[in-house]
Amino acid sequence: MKLYNKNKFDYISFEIINLLIVTGGIMKIAVCVNHVPDTATKINISSDGKSIDQAGVTYVVNPYDEFAIEEALKTKEKFGGETVAISLGGDANKETLRKALAMGIDNAVLLKDDNYRDSIAVAKALAEEIKAQGAELVFFGKQSVDYDNSVVGQMTAEFLQYNCVSVVVSFTLDGNKIICEREIEGGKEIIETTLPAVITAQKGLNEPRYASLKGIMAAKKKVIEEKPALAVNNHVELLTLKRPPTKQAGKIVGTDVTAVPELVRLLHEEAKVI
Amino acid sequence: MTKILAFIEQRSGQIKKSSLEVAKTAADLSQKLNGSVEALCIGNDVNSLDSIGGYGISKVNFIKNSNLENYSSAYTDLVVNFINQNNFDVIIFSATSLGRDLAPKVSAKLDCGIAVDCVELNISDNKIIATRPIYAGKALMDVTINSDKKIFTLRPNVFSAGVPTENKAEINFINAEFQEPKVKVVEIKKSEGKLDVAEADIIVSGGRGMKGPEHFKMIEELADLLGGAVGASRAVVDAGWRPHSEQVGQTGKTVSPTLYFALGISGAIQHLAGMRSSKYIVAVNKDKDAPIFQAADYGIVGDVFEIVPALIEEIKKIKS
DSSP states (O other): OOOTTTTEEEEEEEHHHHHHHHHTTOEEEEEEEOEEETTTTOOOBBBSSOOOOOOOEEEEHHHHHHHHHHHHHHHHHHOOOOOEEEEESSSHHHHHHHHHHHHHHHHEEEOOSSSSOHHHHHHHHHHHHHHHTOSSSSEEEEEOOTOOOOOHHHHHHHHHHHEEEEEEEEEEEEEEEEEEEEEEETEEEEEEEEEEEEEEOOOSSSOOOOOOOHHHHHHHHHEEEEOOOOOOOOOOEEEEOOOOOOOOEEEEEEEGGGGHHHHHHIIISSSHHH | OOOOEEEEEEEEEEHHHHHHHHHHHHHHHHTTTTOOEEEEEEEETTTTGGGGGTOOOOOEEEOGGGSSOBTTTTHHHHHHHHHHHOOOOOOEEEOOOOHHHHHHHHHHTTTTTEEESSSSSEEETTEEEEEEEGGGGGGEEEEEESSSSEEEOOOTSSSSOOOSSSSSEEEEEEEEOOOOSSSSEEEEEEEETOOOTTSSEEEEEEGGOOOOOGGHHHHHHHHHHHOEEEEEEEHHHHTTTSGGGGSSSSTTTTOSSSEEESSSSSHHHHHHHHHHTSSEEEEEOOOOTOOOOHSSEEEEEOOOOHHHHHHHHHHHHHOO
């Protein structure tokens, strides 16, 4: 059902009005963040064959989530409101939540779960928390660089029945209306939608800020709210992790420009690719 | 009996090449599982949709409407309703920008498992085992889906579409009703005449060894000559020499072309992760100890500014 807002010549849905009642009229912005191995890390598989060897692995804020955090902060700076970072995982994820707080996010929630969860189970738990928080605008990184699924934002949006735009490189909010640019093969789509919405951030959306010393100090004092993640079943069963097939060491065709004709011959006659 | 559905994606009325890979893979899977297979396409005017018959699918369901030419949130409900009404068990998409957006939304609506960006689908005890890269290809993960319905998305360029037969598919036109979409594409901005790295069969990538954006002209020339796309390492994208859409690697695109040229790229672990599954890799770098040579099939240790122009001349000879 829709209400007509005469002042804005725009339609506002009941969902938003309900959200505004829940949040006392303040726009609430959520950002979902994950704690992942640094991209420079070598990945070794542990002996159980179902997880990675933790030795020597440094964890960081998922790189795409930094764009999501930045966009949440920029939106708050422009329109006011309150920001909350949500992460699902073990105690170690607090480090990433702390980083979000240091960058300027107001509050943080850890949905605790130390076990393997498939994407849909993650999305259900996040959706429940976002609903409880009353957030009408939610940012995700477009993909977590550990399992590389790139699906949790879209799924969470469906569970919340929010509009969703993924892989966003430009985001504009005007009243209730959202205009995004989304990266596609060989170009961009310009997409229009409205709040409430889930946006997943791609590199290029913004330049994430560095946490200030003041921000880091303030973040240390903040309390990260902890609660168990909603218990749900997995649909996807992890059977095993394995190493990618190793390639035989290649052939050095030569050490100067005289090797070029032989290289082209190999590509043409041996590999038959040109 | 397992009912398999292949989602056929169109852009501007043209069937995506990676959808042919989906069609062939779905058809092969249905044979191995003694099941049946159909295809589904959403759009308005789609060229030679019946050619899907050549890939082993004899029936293509086509939801045709002038308001469905571009992707919108209406696609989710249309696909979900179609799957539910016809009781499909396995649904296969291509992991394109559209497939990556649509498939997880369908999975959430159906509350079923999804395995994305698969590079292998095998059958063991009548179960589909999907292999998918994780950590940008630094490791692989085997999964199986336990929900009744199962969704898989296939990484483009990995599964073979084979050689099509002359068979034509029957087109089943569907007049489906849908609500005004809440998320819609209002405009598509195409990068002028450029092939995307995610779809290219040949990629010519340049790195920091190219020493400046102006030297990418020779990279572009080589790519044009081979009908390929220009790629870039993270270092040159971060330096602002090339757009992010060309970045290959862990925070860029993961690619599997037939032929990959790494020119002036040392081969940081994040870059190797994004391109190591290419079928043939050629590296040119002046540092003989550069990690890229470990991944390359053919390498020349030398100066890119001498090697690349010579390469262009030599390829021109065989092309003429």
